[in-house]
């Protein structure tokens with residue numbers, strides 16, 4: 001089946017496959033909740049020892065050790081008064097220690113290790129294909145599908161690049177705690193962005209690759225044009241909304257302890273049993289929107305997308321144009337799923353997010369676009385105007 005209904009059938013089929021397989025995979029991994037329970041009120045009464053305080057509040061000995069700086073087992077029988085801490089200070093420290101312990105115990109560390117190793121191997125493989133110019137439209141779709149299956153369906157929604165930013169901000173706003181493993185994960189993600197333009201978003205992010213795959217399902221076989229109308233919203237609009245959304249997210253976390261992304265988190269498509277009706281509705285809208293607009297979540301909402309966009313300004317490997325070979329036909333800008341190639345080509349002051357998809361490289365008739373290291377250069381004076389004049393003369 002081809003045409004518009006064929007596209008609809010493929011997208012719906014993909015969604016059903018992802019949701020059904022993700023439900024099945026829930027039982028593969030020892031099903032840890034992967035969500036941190038809300039903090040519970042602590043009981044602190046006069047005359048309590050460290051041990052009774054711990055037993056009453058369900059605090060494990062390592063947590064108590066950290067909390068009171070204990071050095072020996074016999075310190076557990078010390079009265080709380082002997083630490084010369086106010087009740088407020090004890091509660092504050094205990095809540096932080098409990099928050100860190102809850103984060104720690106909610107993680108499936110084997111799965112996380114496997115996922116990061118596979119991420120690094122997969123990104124290295126795609127990087128090599130990109131450098132060799134082997135990302136054809138078919139290969140691109142196959143890679144997106146593979147990434148969605150491996151990093152989403154099989155290995156789940158957590159961890160994710162977006163989660164590292166979102167959860168770090170929320171935990172700090174609510175408990176004033178930093179969970180060190182999350183900072184390490186964020187650093188690894190940002191390192192991939194720094195080495196190769198937005199690479200974790202481009203090829204590894206569970207939500208990103210799925211949106212990208214849906215978008216490509218609505219395009220022709222050369223992947224240079226939509227078979228349905230596809231729109232490129234201006235970057236000033238998408239980025240303004242993304243900045244405002246992050247500001248609202250931070251304000252809600254600080255003022256009310258609320259995580260406004262949680263109910264509509266698109267990564268939960270890989271955790272369908274945890275989705276509310278609102279979440280399902282939002283993901284449905286997002287999937288439909290992904291057919292018409294390139295990666296709507298990434299461009300309009302994602303906190304990591306925003307951070308990654310800032311870091312990609314200094315990425316080592318990125319899309320570059322050789323103006324000596326470029327014939328200024330602008331086929332790359334037309335084929336690019338967003339406005340970014342137009343901005344790269346003309347070296348505008350603001351370059352939007354580039355998702356290193358290599359579509360521009362595919363369509364360039366003179367192979368002037370490379371994914372290489374170094375700074376982008378400006379086009380020679382009058383480069384595009386000369387071309388336009390030649391076209392007018394030819395037409396005349």
Ligand code: SF4
Pocket residue numbers: 161162200201202205206207208209295297298299302303304305306308
């Ligand atoms: S910007 Fe898109 S690809 Fe990047 S982390 Fe966010 S959802 Fe994933």
Ligand code: SF4
Pocket residue numbers: 319335336337338340341344353354355356357358359360361
């Ligand atoms: S400029 Fe556009 S087409 Fe080229 S790699 Fe970036 S997002 Fe893809």
